[in-house]
Amino acid sequence: MEVRRTVPVALDVDSDDAALLEDTVDMFLWCAQYVVDHAFQGEYVTTSKTTLDDETYDDVREATGGFNGGLVQAARNKGAEACKSVVERWKNGKKASKPTFTSPHVVYDHRTVTFHDDYVSLATTDGRIEADYILPDKDSDTPHSQYLFSNEYETTGAELHYHDGDWVLHVHCKKEVEFDTSEQATTENGTVLGVDLGVNNLAVASTGTFWTGDEFDHWRREYEKRRGSLQQCGTRWAHQNIQSVGRKEEGRFKLMLHRISNELVAEARENEYSVIAFEDLTDIRERTGASWGHKWAFDRLYEYVEYKAEEYGITVEQVDPENTSRRCSKCGFTHPDNREDEDFECLNCGYENHADYNAAKNIGLRYLRRNQTGGDGGAPLGVRLNSGTLNVNGGYSPADDESARTGVHAESHRFSGG
Numbered sequence: 001m002e003v004r005r006t007v008p009v010a011l012d013v014d015s016d017d018a019a020l021l022e023d024t025v026d027m028f029l030w031c032a033q034y035v036v037d038h039a040f041q042g043e044y045v046t047t048s049k050t051t052l053d054d055e056t057y058d059d060v061r062e063a064t065g066g067f068n069g070g071l072v073q074a075a076r077n078k079g080a081e082a083c084k085s086v087v088e089r090w091k092n093g094k095k096a097s098k099p100t101f102t103s104p105h106v107v108y109d110h111r112t113v114t115f116h117d118d119y120v121s122l123a124t125t126d127g128r129i130e131a132d133y134i135l136p137d138k139d140s141d142t143p144h145s146q147y148l149f150s151n152e153y154e155t156t157g158a159e160l161h162y163h164d165g166d167w168v169l170h171v172h173c174k175k176e177v178e179f180d181t182s183e184q185a186t187t188e189n190g191t192v193l194g195v196d197l198g199v200n201n202l203a204v205a206s207t208g209t210f211w212t213g214d215e216f217d218h219w220r221r222e223y224e225k226r227r228g229s230l231q232q233c234g235t236r237w238a239h240q241n242i243q244s245v246g247r248k249e250e251g252r253f254k255l256m257l258h259r260i261s262n263e264l265v266a267e268a269r270e271n272e273y274s275v276i277a278f279e280d281l282t283d284i285r286e287r288t289g290a291s292w293g294h295k296w297a298f299d300r301l302y303e304y305v306e307y308k309a310e311e312y313g314i315t316v317e318q319v320d321p322e323n324t325s326r327r328c329s330k331c332g333f334t335h336p337d338n339r340e341d342e343d344f345e346c347l348n349c350g351y352e353n354h355a356d357y358n359a360a361k362n363i364g365l366r367y368l369r370r371n372q373t374g375g376d377g378g379a380p381l382g383v384r385l386n387s388g389t390l391n392v393n394g395g396y397s398p399a400d401d402e403s404a405r406t407g408v409h410a411e412s413h414r415f416s417g418g
């Protein structure tokens with residue numbers, strides 16, 4: 001599986017390079033807009049990246065006097081994705097108009113950005129520029145040292161943003177994580193994807209995919225700053241601007257949550273799940289220490305996943321959240337000391353894993369157990385994981401091994417009869 005992170009890094013850009021980057025931003029947004037305008041020309045909106053590429057690439061390259069091919073393609077992807085989300089909203093009976101791109105940014109991938117130890121090299125309208133990173137104290141435990149400069153993570157691309165004279169690069173990093181391969185089990189019909197929501201990781205799926213909260217946190221701080229400086233003005237103009245910052249913030253977060261919900265539903269479809277299970281969201285602030293902003297995000301995410309999943313016949317449910325973070329998904333032993341921050345280590349059986357991943361598995365299992373008590377004689381379901389299926393007793397190994405493991409905690413004992 002992969003863990004993905006986004007790390008914001010401020011760049012030290014001199015005035016010549018800044019002028020080039022501004023041109024690049026303008027060109028990039030122009031290209032994305034060109035693709036959208038083209039997609040909206042016909043009777044139907046075109047959303048296929050291949051079709052849009054065939055129909056616009058040469059024209060765009062010519063019109064821009066040979067703008068970097070990698071950036072043209074990144075702009076086309078941006079345009080195509082924006083069209084796709086409009087069409088999706090229409091399908092769900094919601095209003096949406098033709099997208100326009102105003103927020104100054106450029107999307108970079110491995111062809112257009114190169115990361116070095118102290119600086120980055122970025123493609124522009126005129127060759128490449130190099131810009132030093134502006135970093136906090138290197139020895140402190142920042143996302144930069146944890147992810148960006150960690151040997152475990154590889155960089156996959158970045159988004160360059162411009163605001164108030166500052167250039168900030170949002171670097172996407174990922175790492176491969178090995179999971180305990182003894183977690184192999186038989187696959188049964190009917191599976192459920194468990195999803196844990198939280199602050200450090202906005203969402204973690206029982207397949208082992210993580211959606212981190214770094215980007216969300218960064219933008220929350222950013223908009224807080226903007227509101228703060230406007231509040232000091234105290235004028236009527238400033239008040240109206242605060243409201244406009246609020247609308248922009250909401251728009252950005254909704255876009256981000258749409259993306260995560262699309263990826264969650266895609267995960268479910270690729271693996272042929274029939275159910276996506278979340279924890280009950282009612283008291284999630286009290287349980288996780290999440291802010292009202294997070295609660296708002298969790299509610300939106302749930303809502304988006306629910307309507308998008310419905311389209312594919314996938315049910316979305318909420319389950320009782322009690323102890324999902326303290327319970328061992330392997331043996332069922334439940335204890336507050338099983339978990340310390342992001343690390344889960346079972347005091348009973350020694351099972352070790354990422355705490356949020358363990359919780360996601362428990363949420364899937366909770367749904368299965370709840371639905372077994374109905375006694376409708378249906379075939380048992382399994383929680384689909386990255387490397388196999390977890391059965392209803394929380395076990396992976398052959399059935400005759402189960403009795404030895406279950407019964408440690410009342411919850412697993414209750415249903416060990418199947």
Ligand SMILES: [Zn+2]
Nearest residue numbers: 328331346349
């Ligand atoms: Zn255990």
